[in-house]
Amino acid sequence: MDSTRRSTMARKYFTIIISVLFGCASMPGQSAPRDIDALVERVQSAFAVPGIAVAIVKDGKIVLAKGYGVRTVGTGEKVDGKTNFSIASNTKAFTATALALLVEEGKLQWNDRVIDHLPWFQMSDPYVTREMRIIDLLVHRSGLGLGAGDLLLWPSTIYETKEIVRRLRYVPLATSFRSAYAYDNVLYLVAGEVVEAVSGMPWHEFIEKRIMNVVGMSGSTTTYADAVKKGNAATPHALIAHRVQIVHPSDGTKTDPAGSINSNAEDMARWMICQLDSGKTVGGTRLFSQKTTRTSWTLVTPIPMRTEPQELAPLRRNFNGYGLGFFLRDYRGRKLVMHTGGLNGFVSLVAMIPELRVGVAVLTNQEETRAFYSIGWHVLDYYLNAHYDWLSAYQSVKAREDSIAEVADRKTIVTRDSLSHPSLNLARYAGTYSDNWYGSVRIDYNGGNLSIHMVPSPGMKGTLEHYQFDTFIARWDDPELRADAFVTFCLDPKGNIEQVKMKAVSPATDFSYDFQDLVLTPAGK
Secondary structure, eight states: OOHHHHHHHHHHHHHHHHIIIIIHHHOOOSOOOTTHHHHHHHHHHHHTOSEEEEEEEETTEEEEEEEEEBSSTTSOOBOOTTOBEEOGGGGHHHHHHHHHHHHHTTSOOTTSBHHHHOTTOOOSSHHHHHHOBGGGGTTTOSSBOTTTTGGGTSSOOSSOHHHHHHGGGGSOBSSOTTSSOOOOSHHHHHHHHHHHHHHSSOHHHHIIIIIIHHHTOTTOBSSHHHHHHHTOBOOOEEEETTEEEEOOOOOGGGSHHHHOOEEOHHHHHHHHHHHHTTTBOTTSOBSSOHHHHHHHTSOOEEOOOOOOOGGGGGGOOSOEEEOSSSEEEEETTEEEEEEEEEETTEEEEEEEEGGGTEEEEEEESSSOHHHHHHHHHHHHHHHHTOOOOHHHHHHHHHHHHHHHHHHHHHHHHHTSOTTOOOSSOGGGGOEEEEETTTEEEEEEEETTEEEEEETTSTTOEEEEEEEETTEEEEEESOTTSOOOEEEEEEEOTTSOEEEEEEEESSTTSOTTOOGGGOOBEETTO
């Protein structure tokens, strides 16, 4: 063997040794974590999630698009890569993309005033009405409070989308315009109205024709009802009374642009590839330009950084904010583009690291966000050569948070003055009360008991149970709501009911039950 050959062979063996020692651990390439199947099964067991779908993409390729578990608890209907789940607020990126396409076509500008396209649009503050720009609809800095207006979105309402948007003029602002971050859904409905006004197509039609069809998301739908019709849809579940149960799906027809899309692992993989490749689809077609990617992933609204619990120390960040339909932050020193979604019985995660051209989507049919985080962070760590036991961490966090919630609920009972009595005879609390934004709330007296009916939300009926003084607790007939509320009657000096206020009883109640925004007065006053 000559010296040249010996030198070549030496380099070859040296390269093999280095690869064995370092490469296999540090260069995962276009492969999925070897333990992904086992991890998902452990997560399902730990958090009682019937079905999960996972999509992983890397360098423009689909690495994994797979289903786990069952579509419906107690059945053998397996989840696969084509099983549709509600992606909820991950819909927001599609709505932002729809507006971006119209901007690219010159039909719209990000800094156009909303009233130039929707002359009837109105906020409670005339200045905000006049100055609200198209970009403001997407970035949660309007001055509305957290979840403001959501009570007219979920549960199902009697109002049509345009009426919900028109009623925005009565929703009070919590802060000054553009001064603070507060997540909302209702302005995405306005964005959907802009899409229709400018394009001439309803939001759902625009999303299907201009986005889904181009990306190749042939199995996805813009409503849960359409997903069911396709025949491979996951059923929504939630933990109620310590047992995982089937729950009713949210009515997406009134809230399309904020959270109605249903998709699957295969289609979400194609969506992430398009996002990570600056608008270029798997098939090579360009959906949007690189400029749109830069605009969408530029932080617009800063979000205060919270202190993560010790178990979740790797999540501590250096920047945090919201772009156009995406949360933007850092994760282990890399920029992370992500969003989560949650509706009745479904939660989801989409997380992408553009620098590594890697993305993961986790879709589930149970309301347990710790499940998708345990999987999502594990996948990203694989491509970052990091190691952390996220499942154990989130199990620990869940145990503590559940304990805190139980203590808070017990405190509500313990601090109650059980010897107090209502100021009025129960019959005098009965009547119709009205809020300019929400509409009517009816309280009836029958057989010595009070009942409550939130008229615009047909599913919100229940009994009023005396708590203390002139405060009652609304116990809803539908256990799926999980949103018992304090109802407090405020009396004037003559003992007449002047105002009624509401507030969620438990701190664990979903923020979309924005009872606190209601200012109810006796009808006719």
